[in-house]
Amino acid sequence: MYPIITISREFGSGGHSIGEKVAEKLNIPFLDGEIVNKTAIDSGYCKELIEEQGETATMANKWFDVSAASTMYFQSPQDEIFLAQRKVILEAAKQGPCVIVGRCSDYILRRAEIPCINVLIHSDMKHRKARVLERYGEIKDVDVEKRIRKKDKQRRTYYRYYTDQHWGDYSNYDLALDSGTLGEECCIDIICKLAEMRSK
Amino acid sequence: MYPIITISREFGSGGHSIGEKVAEKLNIPFLDGEIVNKTAIDSGYCKELIEEQGETATMANKWFDVSAASTMYFQSPQDEIFLAQRKVILEAAKQGPCVIVGRCSDYILRRAEIPCINVLIHSDMKHRKARVLERYGEIKDVDVEKRIRKKDKQRRTYYRYYTDQHWGDYSNYDLALDSGTLGEECCIDIICKLAEMRSK
Numbered sequence: 254m255y256p257i258i259t260i261s262r263e264f265g266s267g268g269h270s271i272g273e274k275v276a277e278k279l280n281i282p283f284l285d286g287e288i289v290n291k292t293a294i295d296s297g298y299c300k301e302l303i304e305e306q307g308e309t310a311t312m313a314n315k316w317f318d319v320s321a322a323s324t325m326y327f328q329s330p331q332d333e334i335f336l337a338q339r340k341v342i343l344e345a346a347k348q349g350p351c352v353i354v355g356r357c358s359d360y361i362l363r364r365a366e367i368p369c370i371n372v373l374i375h376s377d378m379k380h381r382k383a384r385v386l387e388r389y390g391e392i393k394d395v396d397v398e399k400r401i402r403k404k405d406k407q408r409r410t411y412y413r414y415y416t417d418q419h420w421g422d423y424s425n426y427d428l429a430l431d432s433g434t435l436g437e438e439c440c441i442d443i444i445c446k447l448a449e450m451r452s453k
Numbered sequence: 454m455y456p457i458i459t460i461s462r463e464f465g466s467g468g469h470s471i472g473e474k475v476a477e478k479l480n481i482p483f484l485d486g487e488i489v490n491k492t493a494i495d496s497g498y499c500k501e502l503i504e505e506q507g508e509t510a511t512m513a514n515k516w517f518d519v520s521a522a523s524t525m526y527f528q529s530p531q532d533e534i535f536l537a538q539r540k541v542i543l544e545a546a547k548q549g550p551c552v553i554v555g556r557c558s559d560y561i562l563r564r565a566e567i568p569c570i571n572v573l574i575h576s577d578m579k580h581r582k583a584r585v586l587e588r589y590g591e592i593k594d595v596d597v598e599k600r601i602r603k604k605d606k607q608r609r610t611y612y613r614y615y616t617d618q619h620w621g622d623y624s625n626y627d628l629a630l631d632s633g634t635l636g637e638e639c640c641i642d643i644i645c646k647l648a649e650m651r652s653k
Contacts, residue, residue: 375623423575423621428643429629439650443628446646450639 255279255350256451257369258444259358261420264404265381267432267440268374269354274437275444276352284353288341296337298330306331307338308356309407310414335415343367355408359425360416370451372444373421373429380433455479455550456651457569458644459558461620464604465581467632467640468574469554474637475644476552484553488541496537498530506531507538508556509607510614535615543567555608559625560616570651572644573621573629580633 258275262268269285276283289307293300310331328336339361345351346367359371376384382397391397412420423429428447430440458475462468469485476483489507493500510531528536539561545551546567559571576584582597591597612620623629628647630640 373623373629377624421623423573423623423629424577424631426629427631427634429573429623429626431624431627434627435647439647442650443643443647447635447639447643450642 254452255281255448257346257350257362257367258352258372258448259362259369260352260354260372260374261359261426262355262374263376263381264401264408265385266374266376267384267437271374271432271437271440271444272352272354274441275448278441278445279350279448281349282351284345284351288338288345288353288356291341292334292338295340296333298334302330303334303338306334308411309404310410357412357415360412360418370428370444370447371426373423373426374432374440375421375429376431376433454652455481455648457546457550457562457567458552458572458648459562459569460552460554460572460574461559461626462555462574463576463581464608465585465601466574466576467584467637471574471632471637471640471644472552472554474641475648478641478645479550479648481549482551484545484551488538488545488553488556491541492534492538495540496533498534502530503534503538506534508611509604510610557612557615560612560618563625570628570644570647571626573623573626574632574640575621575629576631576633
């Protein structure tokens with residue numbers, strides 16, 4: 254039986270696409286939209302909000318500014334989304350092998366002592382810029398590099414807040430891959446090879 | 454042709470042994486003692502000093518305490534060893550595929566724009582303690598964990614001093630592997646598979 258695989262990724266590194274193709278190759282579920290749908294049902298919040306606040310800390314979300322004081326008295330919507338999402342991830346993991354991208358899934362499964370392979374996908378700015386431009390196209394008055402750095406920062410802040418750990422610390426991953434120097438196909442092959450070794 | 458492979462490793466993670474076996478499996482040179490020997494000839498310092506100061510900053514080596522002032526006027530023995538070692542590493546890399554362990558080799562080759570695969574081997578304290586005890590045996594009055602942390606710190610300080618970079622930053626490695634969760638054999642297989650993919 255293949256292991257559960259979590260994929261943490263830098264924005265624009267291709268981690269999402271790599272995870273999708275790994276799941277396809279191993280013929281196991283790829284959990285992304287499903288997590289959003291189930292979290293929406295469990296929490297009562299709409300899908301758009303969960304997609305937006307399910308793994309990023311944004312300035313529009315003021316809860317991060319008053320977190321220390323507020324969490325002593327009540328749960329913020331983001332806290333409720335985190336908890337509902339956490340439950341969905343744990344339930345999904347209990348169903349068997351799958352690939353889960355982001356959403357602090359590495360931390361959530363580690364804390365629950367559910368065996369899995371934790372993978373980090375990263376890449377240098379040059380490759381990430383090219384990938385983002387290819388995927389989303391050029392947007393007028395938007396600096397791609399600034400957008401990438403902002404997205405990374407939001408994810409790091411979210412991760413820090415809910416795990417009290419530093420995002421990207423190598424000791425949290427079984428495997429960390431540079432998709433820029435290795436290429437997407439090579440990353441997919443290495444993760445699948447590791448999953449096959451583990452399944453023996 | 455296989456690529457050059459550099460291996461950075463936490464103390465006790467088995468990175469040295471993994472590098473040795475990868476070189477054996479790919480039938481390419483494993484550079485460790487040879488670097489020490491050639492650096493000794495080039496620098497004039499004895500092998501024991503190069504082994505001790507070739508990748509660790511020790512308190513016995515006072516140069517690190519006075520580095521800011523001293524380097525403005527003259528080169529310390531450690532600086533001379535670093536420069537001689539750097540030359541030996543660059544010359545070795547020009548000869549063709551090989552495996553080089555530690556000694557800032559990832560940084561030295563990156564700076565010289567010599568293509569290579571940079572690998573980081575790490576592991577949790579439990580596995581590293583077991584490995585160090587198995588390799589060196591228990592030493593009276595020596596706390597194994599303290600010894601491991603000290604050795605890591607010395608290597609990190611050395612790396613920081615000569616590269617001005619943070620040792621263990623994931624963005625410096627094509628591949629980072631947890632030898633504790635994956636096991637030595639699995640790490641060897643993944644590195645060899647990557648070398649084979651790259652050689653095509």
